[in-house]
Amino acid sequence: TMAIRELKVCLLGDTGVGKSSIVCRFVQDHFDHNISPTIGASFLTKTVPSGNELHKFLIWDTAGQERFHSLAPMYYRGSAAAVIVYDITKLDSFQTLKKWVKELKEHGPEDIVVAIAGNKNDLGDIREVPMKEAKEFAESISAIFIETSARNAINIEELFQKISKSFIWLHPPVSCTSTAPLHGYLSTCCYYFQGPILCYFLICVVIMLML
Numbered sequence: 208t209m210a211i212r213e214l215k216v217c218l219l220g221d222t223g224v225g226k227s228s229i230v231c232r233f234v235q236d237h238f239d240h241n242i243s244p245t246i247g248a249s250f251l252t253k254t255v256p257s258g259n260e261l262h263k264f265l266i267w268d269t270a271g272q273e274r275f276h277s278l279a280p281m282y283y284r285g286s287a288a289a290v291i292v293y294d295i296t297k298l299d300s301f302q303t304l305k306k307w308v309k310e311l312k313e314h315g316p317e318d319i320v321v322a323i324a325g326n327k328n329d330l331g332d333i334r335e336v337p338m339k340e341a342k343e344f345a346e347s348i349s350a351i352f353i354e355t356s357a358r359n360a361i362n363i364e365e366l367f368q369k370i371s372k373s374f375i376w377l378h379p380p381v382s383c384t385s386t387a388p389l390h391g392y393l394s395t396c397c398y399y400f401q402g403p404i405l406c407y408f409l410i411c412v413v414i415m416l417m418l
């Protein structure tokens with residue numbers, strides 16, 4: 208039996224950028240051209256294997272319309288990760304994304320994993336946001352960056368895999384911290400190598416390096 212860990216994730220971003228479509232593609236592998244704008248927020252879950260554990264994503268898809276803005280803190284508070292989505296064909300939506308980054312920095316959880324998703328990358332011919340600019344912005348705030356297409360199922364699973372990996376990095380599994388008398392990055396390394404012998408070998412190497 209694999210250990211299950213729950214990851215609360217919220218999606219933020221301008222109306223119409225494709226937040227609900229990304230969640231729908233991820234959870235149901237389905238795309239709807241006539242999807243309606245979200246009212247308030249919606250909640251979906253999906254469990255996926257990650258390393259030797261299972262991650263159950265508890266996904267809060269928020270409404271992008273301005274009249275719902277004041278509800279957002281209810282969803283990003285207590286989230287392990289926030290996916291901030293913009294539409295690569297709408298420069299305005301990239302400005303909105305920057306406002307979300309600022310709001311999260313000021314009012315969001317301190318160790319929240321931030322992922323920036325440039326959606327609708329199937330519409331490259333009418334692109335308004337250069338990939339390089341968005342990528343550099345993401346790097347400047349140490350965020351995950353990926354361009355997606357909910358419509359063509361491009362990079363949707365990868366987006367959530369990247370979040371899983373960052374989450375493991377920040378919160379190493381308990382199983383590993385209990386076999387090794389070390390915490391943090393080293394136990395995460397042990398987790399990736401998945402063997403107590405390698406664990407102790409790594410610890411020996413670290414101790415030798417410190418001497």
Ligand SMILES: Nc1nc2c(ncn2[C@@H]2O[C@H](COP(=O)(O)OP(=O)(O)OP(=O)(O)O)[C@@H](O)[C@H]2O)c(=O)[nH]1
Pocket residue numbers: 220221222223224225226227228229239240241242243244245246269270271272326327328329330355356357358359
């Ligand atoms: N071409 C293309 N269209 C997309 C893509 N993702 C979503 N759309 C379309 O964009 C429109 C808005 O999608 P939604 O998923 O409702 O956007 P949202 O961000 O959830 O909007 P709110 O609920 O108002 O916040 C719909 O017509 C979708 O079909 C994509 O990857 N490519």
